[in-house]
Amino acid sequence: MNTSIAIEKLGTPRTTGPFSLNTIFANFPERSARKGDTLLKRNHSLGYVFFLTQGMVKTLSFYPEKNKEVVNGYFTAGEMMNLEVWHATNNPKVTLKVTSAKAVYKVIPINDFRALVLQNQGLNQLMMTILLEQINKNNDRLHRLLLYKSRQRVVQFLLDYVNEIGQRVGYEYVIKKPFTHEEIGNLSDTSRQTVTTVLNELKSKNLIHFTRRYILIRNLEALVEESKKEG
DNA sequence: GCATTAACGCACG
DNA sequence: CGTGCGTTAATGC
Known part of the structure; x- marks a missing residue:
């Protein structure tokens, strides 16, 4: 792997430009949270997706049979969180917690998000890409554990x-x-x-x-x- | 061997 | 001054 090339890709182009997530979600107000704050509580009843514009957030899943919470991963600026609610309007296992000193994010109700995706072909494609990247990231983590x-x-x-x-x-x-x-x-x-x-x-x-x-x-x-x- | 858990002292922020 | 860090001993596979 050529790391110098990988490093050049630093940055989050998805957050700038006319077809960026920032533009698409422009009408949703920004919220701010601090280290340790919970954006999404486990067992919440409503479906939301989250768009992180600043900071870092970790996701955790709870396994009641073990009474344990495990870390799934983390999100950085420009990433979408809790996309799993697309097919089930709540996501009872998952918690989102801020790990950086400060985080800025938008909360998008799943119905609004669905409407946006259905009317915007570009967003539709972008979501496919983002989901695949998230799946790949998890696959890589699993493979590393094995190898x-x-x-x-x-x-x-x-x-x-x-x-x-x-x-x-x-x-x-x-x-x-x-x-x-x-x-x-x-x-x-x-x-x-x-x-x-x-x-x-x-x-x-x-x-x-x-x-x-x-x-x-x-x-x-x-x-x-x-x-x-x-x- | 390779890594985890427990335990404890220490010092960074 | 709390908790995150550095280290080591005991334990498991």
Whole structure:
């Protein structure tokens, strides 16, 4: 994989331009939330989709037979959330929680959303694309769990992370952390302690540097190699 | 071996 | 000053 090309794709073109989601949802008011706030409570009764314009939100599913909530993934600016309500107007398992300091989002009732999609062929196509991307992302996560060991998954998560929200600084990349080590563990299917040790190992190799506020990728190429390397 | 859980001390923000 | 982090020992497969 050519990471330099992948990095060039940074940004969210879907949020600008005449056919962007921002334009399509222009009439829906923006709402603001802070870290830890819940956008969608588990067992809510009404169907809404959400459009995230700023910040980061994680989704969790609840499994009553285990009495446990597991992290499904996270959304960044420009993404649609809770699209599952398209075929069932409520989504009782799912919770949406803000993980960044601040999040700005729009709430679109499912009936309004359906009407928009049915009258707008472009939006229809875009939704297909977005859904497939979300499915692919989940597939990739599952495949990584099957094919790679935990330390590699942490490195792979870092690479995803820098692609999505990293900022280029000279030859390095900075990620401002909306995640704790525990959350990184949830998302790369490993434990908090493993995340800590892997990150410190990468730090000692001078591939990355980090504090509680940010992660600096010092050597992206080497990190890509690290993600492929066996145990 | 490879990773998880528990446990505890420490210090960042 | 709370909780997120770093480390290690015990345990499982």
